[in-house]
Amino acid sequence: MIVTFLSRAVGQAIPLLFGSTGEIITEKSGNLNLGIPGIMYMGGCAGIMGAYIYEHSVAVPSPALCVLIPLLASIIGSGFLALIYSFLTITLRANQNVTGLAITTFGIGFSDFFGGSLVGMMDGDGQLSVMRSSGYFKKTLPFADKLGEVGELFFSYGFLAYVAIIIAIASAWFLRRTRAGLQLRAVGENPATADAAGINVAKYKYLATCIGGIIAGLGGLYFIMDYTGGSWTSGGFGDRGWLAIAIVIFATWKPNVGILGSLVFGGLYIAYYYTGDLGRRVGELFKMLPYIVTIIVLVITSMRSKKENQPPEHLGLPYFREER
Amino acid sequence: MHSKDTNAKNITTQINEPLFHVTKRAQISWQKSWAIRIIAIASSLVICALIIVLITGLNPLTVYSAIFDGSFSSERKIWNLLRELSMLLCVSLAVTPAFKMKFWNIGAEGQGLVGALASAACMIYLGDKLPNSNLLLVMLLSSLAAGALWGFIPAYFKAKFNTNETLFTLMMNYIAIQLVAYFVLLWENPKGSSIVGIINSSTGAGYLPVIGGKQYLLPILIVALVTGVMYIYLRYTKQGYEISVVGESQNTAKYVGINVKKVIIRTMIISGALCGLAGFLFVSGIDYTINANLIGGLGFTAIMVSWLAKFNPVYMIMSSFLIVFLDRGASEIATDFRLNESIADALTGIILFFIIGSEFFIQYQLKFRKRGNNK
Numbered sequence: 088m089i090v091t092f093l094s095r096a097v098g099q100a101i102p103l104l105f106g107s108t109g110e111i112i113t114e115k116s117g118n119l120n121l122g123i124p125g126i127m128y129m130g131g132c133a134g135i136m137g138a139y140i141y142e143h144s145v146a147v148p149s150p151a152l153c154v155l156i157p158l159l160a161s162i163i164g165s166g167f168l169a170l171i172y173s174f175l176t177i178t179l180r181a182n183q184n185v186t187g188l189a190i191t192t193f194g195i196g197f198s199d200f201f202g203g204s205l206v207g208m209m210d211g212d213g214q215l216s217v218m219r220s221s222g223y224f225k226k227t228l229p230f231a232d233k234l235g236e237v238g239e240l241f242f243s244y245g246f247l248a249y250v251a252i253i254i255a256i257a258s259a260w261f262l263r264r265t266r267a268g269l270q271l272r273a274v275g276e277n278p279a280t281a282d283a284a285g286i287n288v289a290k291y292k293y294l295a296t297c298i299g300g301i302i303a304g305l306g307g308l309y310f311i312m313d314y315t316g317g318s319w320t321s322g323g324f325g326d327r328g329w330l331a332i333a334i335v336i337f338a339t340w341k342p343n344v345g346i347l348g349s350l351v352f353g354g355l356y357i358a359y360y361y362t363g364d365l366g367r368r369v370g371e372l373f374k375m376l377p378y379i380v381t382i383i384v385l386v387i388t389s390m391r392s393k394k395e396n397q398p399p400e401h402l403g404l405p406y407f408r409e410e411r
Numbered sequence: 412m413h414s415k416d417t418n419a420k421n422i423t424t425q426i427n428e429p430l431f432h433v434t435k436r437a438q439i440s441w442q443k444s445w446a447i448r449i450i451a452i453a454s455s456l457v458i459c460a461l462i463i464v465l466i467t468g469l470n471p472l473t474v475y476s477a478i479f480d481g482s483f484s485s486e487r488k489i490w491n492l493l494r495e496l497s498m499l500l501c502v503s504l505a506v507t508p509a510f511k512m513k514f515w516n517i518g519a520e521g522q523g524l525v526g527a528l529a530s531a532a533c534m535i536y537l538g539d540k541l542p543n544s545n546l547l548l549v550m551l552l553s554s555l556a557a558g559a560l561w562g563f564i565p566a567y568f569k570a571k572f573n574t575n576e577t578l579f580t581l582m583m584n585y586i587a588i589q590l591v592a593y594f595v596l597l598w599e600n601p602k603g604s605s606i607v608g609i610i611n612s613s614t615g616a617g618y619l620p621v622i623g624g625k626q627y628l629l630p631i632l633i634v635a636l637v638t639g640v641m642y643i644y645l646r647y648t649k650q651g652y653e654i655s656v657v658g659e660s661q662n663t664a665k666y667v668g669i670n671v672k673k674v675i676i677r678t679m680i681i682s683g684a685l686c687g688l689a690g691f692l693f694v695s696g697i698d699y700t701i702n703a704n705l706i707g708g709l710g711f712t713a714i715m716v717s718w719l720a721k722f723n724p725v726y727m728i729m730s731s732f733l734i735v736f737l738d739r740g741a742s743e744i745a746t747d748f749r750l751n752e753s754i755a756d757a758l759t760g761i762i763l764f765f766i767i768g769s770e771f772f773i774q775y776q777l778k779f780r781k782r783g784n785n786k
Contacts, residue, residue, distance in 0.1 A: 121517075121577075179767075180771055180775070181768065182718055184515055185718045186767055188517075189760055189764060189767060190760070191711075192711070192756050192760045192763065193759075193764070195753070195756060196754065196755065196756025196760055197760070200751045200754045204750060208466070326585065329581065332581070333578075336578055368593055368597060369593075371592040372590075372593050375585070375590070378583075378585040378586050381582050382586075385575065385582070389568065389572040392573075403515070409434075
């Protein structure tokens, strides 16, 4: 029972982890991208669209392309949205909150539209579903079943789950230990100083936002191709994108802490299934927990005001060299 | 780094000067700024039509007339347009004082929902205990109080500890949503349906009076009144002035003796209370029920409306009209041509991208390199 709960919590945690890692990288450049929920939808939707079109255009789909095409489609989809966000906020200096919310509106609308209509457009029947490709995404290591509970807890996930953890750890290392990571943080903390030090602020912001968006998009891809088994349901991704933004706060902008945060939030997200006797009503209150926890963390970090736990100093603010 | 101030002695300037550079406009005539906006909207409509034509293979003119039909083809549709316009306007007005203060209140959704929840609770528990006018008053006051409380909490922490308000108010939305989900299950009617249904459908207790047979007229008038009051409040009162000063520069505000913390908290209470008013109007005058989707994302759309209108309540009538008109048009296309109705959101998103982008060309101008110009 406890192992089942934990392994399901991990399944919930992976999309959140991708989303929060992506958002942390984005926010470290000073961009508060509220478009992440839309970008994650887009990443999932573009992936499943790529898989569906590929599966229906060849007689015998090859396993490698069944993985590569959705992956590439997802990267293009989420990267494109992140690029629009970057262009509007960095080059055209638009307000980040407004732009982000517009991205979310567009991303969810686009995804739900194509998710619901693609099958009809391709003269197919039924639901948008890609069992074959999803099978490759869900493939676990061959010895996982034989290891009993250990296998279920650690080896029962598709490859993207491990990718998520690797990306999170690599991002933590990148931000703390590399020169480029230091410069990226400088851009987010104080772009004027970074600019004066000869760092190309716009380049860092563009790259961080686009790469962050792509990473977040993989969370949507994991959710569709692995967690839900390759079938699209309108609005199925729910509010996970916002939860990912919450984890960024919980993790105090550290991707490695984000792994823990995602697990906790993943567990809290499904905790209400296990409140059986207490009933559906209390379940709804349980779903409130992740957000309450986030607020508590947000308040405590701001009260203690320790430098290393703060949001990037210039988060959400635009940077114009002429106006400093 | 290359020096940007081009001294005469710096001979390389002429070679290195980029193709164009960006300068902030000192001022722009309103005709010119609206011309830029109209060009942006027109080009976004061309792109949208192109997308629809590609998907459906229809004549673009049919698509445009369908957009128009979405709002104006019948009296009922015009009333629906006005209703949606006024509710969006109400929430936009609510977030505006906070935005003017550069307090990013993206929690209007939650503040509206708790307001609606308070009204619904009064209707359910006091529906048969109070005469209608008293009941409405109690509902109104409790909605205002609930919304104000939801706005006060993040404001308090912002004022006291400088807690990030964008993230705080965002989280408060989901707490409100789950709170409503809880009460919906508590009040569900009939049992097991997971919805509350129309409250007091037999008695009509707690319903706003219907003027002249038009159900939405009173809510629309109330919002019109709020618009006027908000315009005056922001423009001609001391408090409105304090909001502007705090928004421009907190240091200046402190220097001239404005109590910044007090202004932040007071303004957010007003902002939250007005969101609560929107919740009250939804429950008592429009939907007569409560569900977690009652505000329906207006809190987010309102941010764009308010920002597009440069925080001016009168312009907000125009920008919310624009958004509602386009949204209804896109829905009409979706129903007419049997597209999934989510296309409306996708198209709205595209239009917003263009409008957001156009603001750059209103605030800044591109100066192209001139031949033989060495300043």
